[in-house]
Amino acid sequence: MYRCAWQLRPIMAIQLIFYAFSFIPAADVYLAITPGRFFMPNYHLWTIFTFSFYNYSVFFLLSDLLTLFLLDILLSFYSWCEMLKFCAVVNLTTAFSTMCFLFLGYAITFDTELLFSEKICGFIPLLGGLTVVARQTMGGKLLVNFPLGNIRYKHIPFISVVLAALLASLGITGRVSFMMFATGILVAWFYLRFFQKHSNGIVGDLADTFTFSGFFPNHLEPPVAILANTTFNLLLRLKLCRKAPVISVKQPASVMSFTVNISEISRASDIGHTNNPAAETLNLHVSTDSSDLSTSANIPMISKGTTPSSSKENS
Structure with missing residues (x-):
């Protein structure tokens, strides 16, 4: 006690x-x-x-x-x-x-x-x-x-x-x-x-x-489960018990891993350039124009009556 x-x-x-x-x-x-x-x-x-x-x-x-x-x-x-x-x-x-x-x-x-x-x-x-x-x-x-x-x-x-x-x-x-x-x-x-x-x-x-059938030994659970489920459905109709709530779990979108083969991409791009001469010619003109612009951007401004050397000294 x-x-x-x-x-x-x-x-x-x-x-x-x-x-x-x-x-x-x-x-x-x-x-x-x-x-x-x-x-x-x-x-x-x-x-x-x-x-x-x-x-x-x-x-x-x-x-x-x-x-x-x-x-x-x-x-x-x-x-x-x-x-x-x-x-x-x-x-x-x-x-x-x-x-x-x-x-x-x-x-x-x-x-x-x-x-x-x-x-x-x-x-x-x-x-x-x-x-x-x-x-x-x-x-x-x-x-x-x-x-x-x-x-x-x-x-x-x-x-x-x-x-x-x-x-x-x-x-x-x-x-x-x-x-x-x-x-x-x-x-x-x-x-x-x-x-x-x-x-x-x-x-x-x-x-x-x-569960109710879990009270019984393993070999008696199946027949007891049938009887228990029948009784449970009857009680559900009489609203004496309720079902287990369904919980929806939102999982994040799966992230798929992938590998990029750089050599295969470069090879495919080479094949694409070879098979498309017009695109290759356009790229050539664009690269030439861009090189000219870069060259002109690096030329210093020279005023009249001055030599490049004097200009360089004044700067």
Whole structure:
């Protein structure tokens, strides 16, 4: 706890206090989100502010404390305002999405336990979102080197979903926890991909290395890319996301290097003079006239009654 930033220590303290409240009977009704009680007729709307800090299991309490440690490490290069915005977007959006899934499940199965027995609480969605941050910042770096293949940071979300599904199937976590974790990954990627505003004015991260298909192993990328592109085109029509901007780069005109062969030019000019006698005669007259002018320009002025020698002496 002492290694975390001081801003995270009060959150850890609140989590420990809320975990102590979990031993009080029916505490989860007032601290966690219960889909059947969030809307009318109960209107437990305040649970939207308390569900993130509440946990009823030691396993989830430890996972939330781990989430805060990872939050301090992975988001250390963000401002605190941006970090809080990321946490709020991921956790709140996932909570409402999970409620929608449970209401949809109730509409299909008419199972009232989906509305009154399932609890939405903790930082589980944020833990899934941090795997996306690790994939974005350190995607190509090597994590573990196995004889059968290398595991890189970009594989963390996929491996985490597989482990979460295994824990849910064994009854350690539960279906709602798995749903929240997987939804948190999707929400975090969608936010970082299309909506996060950076200080330099760029919105989102539309790099080819941060595609959705890149979360999966290499042999699964092609079929996932087809499904992802189809979904992306549908979202474009619904105007829920945008295309990558096309940046036109104006390149300067290329300068072509060439070599002038002086001997070839002189030879060609000689051939041209030989084949054109009129031009040669004209050049001869021009050169003769110019030589006469230059000679006359060098003759000094001699006045009458003087000899050239006297003129030279007077000068």
